[in-house]
Structure formats: C-alpha cells, structure tokens
C-alpha cells in the first residue's frame with residue numbers, strides 16, 4: 066500500500082479546506098493535509114515536511130499568490146503546485162503556468178482533484194528523474210572536463226566535407242587560443258611547421274582517403290609562439306565506404322617529451338663520454354654481474370662487450386698483487402655491501418685475457434636507485450704503467466747523473482745525511498772522499514767531448530769496482546766525484562780505499578786507438594772529526610782535494626784545519642783576478658826569438674804578467690789556471706792580443722825594424738766562434754800587417770782534429786796570421802797528423818831541451834821533430850834554451866830558432882823596443 070501523501074493546502078477558509086479533504090477521501094486518496102493561511106506559516110511549514118504537493122487558493126487575504134508561488138518554487142522546485150480556486154482567466158492562467166503552477170481546478174468542480182494530484186505526482190517524479198539525470202550528466206561532463214584538463218588531453222573533430230574543425234576547450238588551451246577561435250582546417254594546420262606540417266597534412270589526407278587511423282607525436286608552435294609537443298590520436302568514421310568524420314584527441318606531452326629528450330641527451334652524452342674517455346669503466350648489477358664495459362675497459366681486460374656481459378666481474382677483471390702475484394679481492398665488494406667508495410691497493414696488476422699485464426689504479430663506487438638502495442657498482446680504472454715508469458724515471462733522473470748513472474750531488478747529499486744520522490746513533494765514522502781528475506780538461510780539449518765522456522764513464526766504473534755496495538759513489542759534476550763510506554771506523558779504511566782508487570784510475574785507457582793515462586786527486590774528510598754536518602764534510606774534503614792537487618796530483622790528502630784557509634785564499638784570488646781585468650792590472654812582457662844561424666832577432670813571444678796590488682809582479686803560473694777555470698782567460702787573452710797588435714803597430718810606425726810577435730791562445734779562446742772575425746777587425750783597426758802577428762796554439766787544441774778546427778786554422782791562415790804549435794812533444798799528436806793543419810812553426814817544449822845533453826831519448830825526439838818538421842816545410846823553434854850546450858846541440862841539428870834565458874828573459878815593452886831599435890844580434 067502506498068504511503069499517505071503529504072499535502073500542504075494554502076486556504077484561509079476552513080470550510081473550503083475541509084471540502085478538499087472530503088473530496089480526497091471520497092476519491093480514495095490517502096493524504097495527510099495541513100492548512101496554511103498566512104505567509105509566516107507558509108515559510109515555516111515549507112521546510113517542515115517532505116511535501117508531495119501544494120494546493121493553493123488564488124485569493125487568500127494577506128497573501129499575494131504570485132509571491133507565495135515564488136516562495137514555494139524557491140524551496141520546493143520539483144513539488145507540484147495545483148491552483149484550486151474560482152476562475153482565473155485564460156491569460157492569467159498562461160502567466161501562472163510560466164511562473165510554475167502545475168495545474169488548475171475550480172473549487173466548484175473538484176471531481177478532477179485526485180486525478181490531477183496523481184498526474185502531477187507522476188509528472189513531478191519524471192521531472193525529478195530528468196533533473197537527476199541532467200545533474201548526473203552535468204557532473205560527468207564536468208568530471209570529463211577536469212580530467213581532460215588534468216591529463217592535458219582534449220578532443221577534436223574534422224568534417225572533410227565542410228573542411229570545418231571543432232575542438233574542446235583543452236585543445237584550444239594547448240594551442241593557446243581562445244576556445245571560440247576559428248577552427249578551419251587551415252587554422253588547425255597553422256600550428257605545424259616544417260617537417261611536422263608535412264607530416265600532419267600527409268596523415269590527415271591518408272586518413273580521409275583510406276580511413277587509416279593514426280597515432281603521432283608532433284611538435285607545434287602555439288599562437289603565443291611557444292613550442293609544444295602533442296600526441297595526436299585520430300580515427301576516421303566512415304559511412305558507406307567514404308570517410309565522413311575524423312575524430313581525435315590531442316594531448317600535451319611537452320613535459321614528457323622534454324624529459325625524454327633530456328634523458329636521451331644525457332644518455333647520449335654519457336655514452337659518448339664513456340666511449341671517448343681514457344679511463345676504463347665497468348658497471349655491474351647488485352650481484353656483481355657485468356652489464357657494461359666501455360672500449361678502454363675492453364682493451365685493458367682483453368674482453369669484448371659480448372663476452373663480458375653477464376659474467377661475474379672477477380671472471381673478467383683478473384687482478385693480482387704486483388709483488389707476490391697473489392689474486393686481489395673483488396674491488397666492488399665494499400661498494401655493493403657497504404655502499405662505500407674504495408680504491409685498489411697501489412701495487413695492483415691487471416692481467417689481460419692474452420696474459421699481458423698493466424699496472425692499474427682504480428676507484429669503485431656504488432650505483433643507487435632513486436630510493437637509495439644499491440643496484441650495482443661502477444669501477445673506473447686506468448693503465449698507469451707508462452706514467453709510473455715515467456715517474457720512476459724522472460725520480461731516478463732527478464737523483465742520478467745522466468752520463469755515468471751514478472747518484473748525483475742531490476742524492477749523494479741525502480745519503481751522506483743519512484750516513485751521519487746512522488753514525489751518530491751507532492758511534493761510528495763516515496768518510497767523505499772528494500775526487501777530481503787531474504788535467505782532465507786537456508783530454509776534453511784535445512780528444513773532444515765524446516772521448517771525455519767515455520773516460521768519465523770508465524772512471525765511474527773503476528770507482529764502483531773498488532768500492533763496496535754500502536758505499537755511495539756519486540758524480541758531483543764535471544770531472545768531480547764523491548764517495549761516501551758509511552760506518553767506517555778508522556782513517557786506515559779511507560786510506561786503503563783512496564790507494565785502490567789511485568791505482569784503478571791510473572790504469573791505462575784506450576780512446577780512439579790511443580793509449581791514455583790519467584790520474585786523480587783525492588781529498589778525505591771524516592765525520593765526526595772534520596765536521597758534524599754534510600756540507601761541512603764535503604767542503605773540507607774539497608779543500609783536502611785541492612791540497613792533493615797542490616801536492617802534485619795523483620795522491621790523496623786527509624783534511625787538516627788549515628786547508629780551508631787555502632781554499633778561501635784561492636777564492637779571494639779569483640775575485641782579485643776579476644778586478645784585475647777591469648782595472649787593467651796586466652802587462653805584457655816580450656821574450657825575443659833568435660835565428661839560430663846568425664843570432665838575429667826574428668820575433669818575440671808575448672807573455673803576460675799581473676801587476677798584483679799586494680803581491681807585485683806575478684807570472685802566469687800563478688793565475689793562468691784560475692783564469693782558465695773561471696773563464697776569465699777569454700777577456701784576458703783578448704786584452705793581450707789587442708795590446709800586442711797595438712804595440713807592434715806603434716813600433717812599426719816609429720820606424721823600427723819590426724818582427725812578428727806571438728801570442729798564446731788558450732783552448733777556450735780558440736773555440737770562441739767569433740775568434741777569426743775579431744782578429745780580422747783588430748788587425749784592420751790597428752793597421753798591423755797580419756804577418757807580424759803569430760798565434761801559439763797548444764797541441765791539445767789542434768788534437769781535436771775536427772773539421773771545425775781545421776776550418777778555423779785555415780781562416781786564420783787566410784788572414785795572413787802565422788800559426789805555431791806550442792809545447793810540442795808533450796801531447797799526443799804525431800808529425801804525420803800535423804800534415805792536415807796549416808801550421809808554420811813547431812815549438813819544441815822546454816822539457817825536452819833541459820836535459821838534452823844527458824837524456825838520449827829527448828835528444829832523439831828533438832832530432833826527429835826537427836827533421837820531420839822540415840820535411841813538412843815547417844820551421845822549428847826550441848824554447849827554454851839556457852845553456853851553450855843546449856844551443857850547440859840545437860844548432861848542430863838545424864833547429865831554426867831559439868828562445869830562452871840564454872839570450873834573454875821576457876822583458877818589458879820598453880826594453881824590447883830598445884832591442885828592436887838596434888836590431889842587435891844577440892849572443
């Protein structure tokens with residue numbers, strides 16, 4: 066049975082209300098009726114109950130019907146309102162229907178009352194259902210709208226027949242146009258450019274022609290000029306075989322696409338980086354199974370990518386300890402188990418598949434997922450074989466002498482400091498032997514540097530052969546060596562070693578098919594007696610070595626306190642010599658040369674003297690060696706030559722019968738490239754005829770025999786200068802060797818002349834020199850002739866000229882000028 070209806074009856078007359086009630090009951094409608102007769106009650110009652118219908122009189126005093134109707138409609142929009150009244154007129158009725166009245170009944174005829182209520186009930190139910198359906202539809206389309214906005218996806222439709230497009234708000238939003246924008250196909254295409262325009266036009270025409278659906282990703286340029294990526298999915302709708310509509314969706318995929326492009330670029334970059342870096346890279350999963358190795362890793366391990374993938378790291382990375390060749394632990398374990406970055410031990414060798422190996426350096430790090438869990442490891446390593454070799458080589462070179470391979474000055478100093486430290490702890494001694502080869506410069510000058518180097522290597526080998534492994538033999542530079550004897554207890558040990566060294570070094574050497582002999586001078590200092598630190602010990606051993614030199618070379622000397630003052634003196638002397646060059650403290654003495662046959666003055670040798678401010682006139686023996694060692698000989702020699710040219714030209718201008726004056730030329734001067742030019746200029750400037758200048762060269766200079774030497778001699782000769790070989794016989798040159806040089810005169814060394822009368826071999830040498838020189842068209846002069854006996858011998862053997870105290874000592878310029886003036890015959 067149906068529930069009774071709730072009816073609200075707006076009626077001021079109770080009788081009419083009851084009449085309505087009676088009719089309802091009579092016609093079988095179970096209803097609960099409530100009368101309301103004023104506006105206040107109506108407001109209150111409207112919301113008091115769920116009303117099924119409102120019945121209303123038109124004329125209720127105090128209540129305007131249209132206002133009551135509006136009130137009811139506003140509160141109960143779907144509840145039927147039935148007007149029960151006297152006649153309201155047709156026009157009025159239409160207006161009231163518009164305002165929301167559901168039906169009309171006349172009070173006089175209520176027979177239609179129940180059917181009218183029932184019909185209104187049905188209509189209201191339908192209306193409510195329709196409203197509910199509309200509401201649901203509205204909600205659904207709102208949801209769709211919101212979803213499409215959230216997904217950035219909108220729909221569109223194209224009608225090929227009309228060429229019109231329509232699209233949803235979201236599509237308009239994606240294209241950044243207002244929703245009401247023109248949607249012709251041309252407008253639609255205008256968002257596509259270049260290749261994308263071509264593509265969309267092509268696929269759309271294919272869709273129209275063949276009904277083919279498409280799913281594309283394209284780039285558009287929006288109305289505001291922004292570039293966006295869209296995914297367009299569309300499907301044609303056909304009717305009778307021809308396409309009548311194309312419907313599709315457009316989705317803004319810009320963010321995803323940019324992400325993809327970024328990912329692609331990153332991947333590409335990573336890929337290129339991994340392919341081009343010099344380091345090897347291997348990555349594994351969390352179980353240590355290889356999933357990638359770059360080309361360098363392939364090359365270093367000898368495994369190809371295909372071969373190595375899915376293998377355990379340790380199957381591919383065969384690493385062992387360099388020292389004991391035992392396998393090293395898996396380097397990625399710390400990364401996989403503890404998530405830490407780790408490095409291989411320093412001495413790690415990687416053995417390739419083919420058995421070759423390289424030293425490697427590596428670092429391993431974990432690879433983590435977004436949530437931080439370890440999903441693998443990356444191992445980066447590089448071949449450091451070459452760089453370690455270079456480092457070791459550089460370290461070795463920094464500490465060793467390149468020529469001999471001996472420790473150099475730096476390493477020797479370090480070893481000495483260590484030896485002192487050990488001796489201090491153990492209460493022992495340390496010996497420092499400072500060694501310097503005697504007259505080594507002569508070998509370098511005469512035989513050339515390559516021979517000099519060869520000799521130094523030989524000396525180094527000999528020093529090593531007489532020392533123990535615990536001793537340090539070092540080269541200090543040039544022809545200086547130093548030996549450190551650690552933990553020695555007595556001077557005797559040092560003396561023993563020094564003796565062995567003297568013997569070893571003095572054994573003959575064979576260079577360029579010549580036999581050479583060489584000696585060495587040794588200075589010895591000892592810790593703790595001669596110094597408590599390395600530099601003092603070296604300095605004192607050096608001083609002792611100088612002492613050994615002064616004692617005639619080829620010997621050893623222990624350091625004694627007073628030696629240092631000698632070394633200091635030598636230094637002071639060098640400083641004074643430097644000053645002497647600037648202050649022009651030198652003078653030239655002239656020693657006459659005499660024709661053996663008629664005793665006539667035929668020339669002179671210029672010999673330098675140093676007018677020392679404190680020591681008086683010094684002969685070359687006091688300073689020439691120091692001048693050569695310090696390089697001062699170049700400027701000194703230049704001064705002498707200038708002085709001689711200037712002086713001889715002055716004599717010439719004074720009308721004296723002039724003779725050639727010879728100047729000693731040291732090896733260093735001779736090597737000077739500008740020698741010939743500066744002599745030419747000097748002769749031009751002074752105006753001295755070149756034949757009046759003679760150069761005395763030592764045997765060692767020409768013994769180098771190189772093309773350069775010969776060239777220089779020839780250019781000197783071309784200038785017109787006379788050339789003579791000084792101290793002939795003391796070097797290693799043979800007469801036949803001399804044929805190659807444009808030499809005018811040989812000067813027999815005074816050492817042969819001195820005991821000419823008593824030493825038969827010297828006499829024989831002099832005779833041989835004279836006759837062979839003559840056969841080579843050279844003249845011969847003997848120097849150091851002091852006695853009648855010597856003179857007689859030389860005269861008897863046709864020695865062309867004589868120089869020596871027998872005729873005259875070297876004399877000052879003024880005195881020599883006297884001799885020139887008279888051109889006297891000397892006896």
Ligand SMILES: Nc1nc2c(ncn2[C@@H]2O[C@@H]3COP(=O)(O)O[C@H]4[C@@H](O)[C@H](n5cnc6c(=O)[nH]c(N)nc65)O[C@@H]4COP(=O)(O)O[C@H]3[C@H]2O)c(=O)[nH]1
Pocket residue numbers: 656671672673684685686689698702705728729730731761791792848849850851868869870871875
């Ligand atoms: N006992 C003795 N000695 C005699 C006799 N006759 C000459 N002398 C000395 O023998 C040396 C000959 O010169 P030297 O062999 O070229 O040997 C020279 C020469 O090699 C060098 N020298 C001298 N002046 C110069 C120079 O201007 N430049 C260069 N580079 N070296 C020079 O110094 C050396 C020594 O020169 P001095 O002391 O002047 O010594 C001179 C001379 O005084 C003699 O009968 N008996």
